[in-house]
Amino acid sequence: MDWEKHTDENIKRETTLLKKEYLDLSDKLIFFGQISCPICKGEFPIKTIPIRIKPISKQATQSKNKELRKAFERAIRSKIAKDRDFFNKTQDLCVSVVFVMGKESRDKDLDNMSKALMDALEGNLFENDSQIAHLNLIKFKHEENEDYIIVNIRKSNFNKHEDVINKKLNHTWAGREMILLEDFL
Numbered sequence: 001m002d003w004e005k006h007t008d009e010n011i012k013r014e015t016t017l018l019k020k021e022y023l024d025l026s027d028k029l030i031f032f033g034q035i036s037c038p039i040c041k042g043e044f045p046i047k048t049i050p051i052r053i054k055p056i057s058k059q060a061t062q063s064k065n066k067e068l069r070k071a072f073e074r075a076i077r078s079k080i081a082k083d084r085d086f087f088n089k090t091q092d093l094c095v096s097v098v099f100v101m102g103k104e105s106r107d108k109d110l111d112n113m114s115k116a117l118m119d120a121l122e123g124n125l126f127e128n129d130s131q132i133a134h135l136n137l138i139k140f141k142h143e144e145n146e147d148y149i150i151v152n153i154r155k156s157n158f159n160k161h162e163d164v165i166n167k168k169l170n171h172t173w174a175g176r177e178m179i180l181l182e183d184f185l
């Protein structure tokens with residue numbers, strides 16, 4: 001196998017799994033909020049948790065919004081209390097999150113919103129962030145006045161590689177040398 005030999009084949013295959021049309025924005029939201037992941041071939045247990053809270057952002061300048069973040073974490077924890085320890089500590093997980101942002105919402109970075117949410121979920125819905133094998137993040141913008149978060153979480157089978165016949169790496173790196181950080185220090 002060579003890295004250059006990728007074709008359009010994979011792209012064509014995956015897009016057929018999505019719906020072509022939605023009745024309204026709620027229909028589209030529900031579809032993506034509950035999306036079954038073709039990558040992880042996830043299975044039960046599955047949790048879909050809509051949380052009616054404005055997404056916040058974990059920014060680089062953390063001290064400024066520390067109080068807000070703590071309140072956000074407490075609020076999320078209170079909402080998911082009944083789902084505490086739902087996933088065991090060693091399971092690989094597939095997590096899909098839709099951040100629904102209305103017209104009044106200030107635009108935020110997807111990765112920073114995700115960090116704030118994951119801080120609240122870690123140690124509650126699951127034990128550790130490192131269990132997440134696949135993280136799917138969507139910013140869903142619309143022109144009405146409603147903000148919330150949909151968390152969809154399930155067991156991931158991706159790293160079991162049950163779909164692989166020969167569980168060996170067998171590709172070449174023709175002309176591409178390993179990049180050593182030491183050379184850039």
Ligand SMILES: [Zn+2]
Nearest residue numbers: 037040094134
């Ligand atoms: Zn997945």
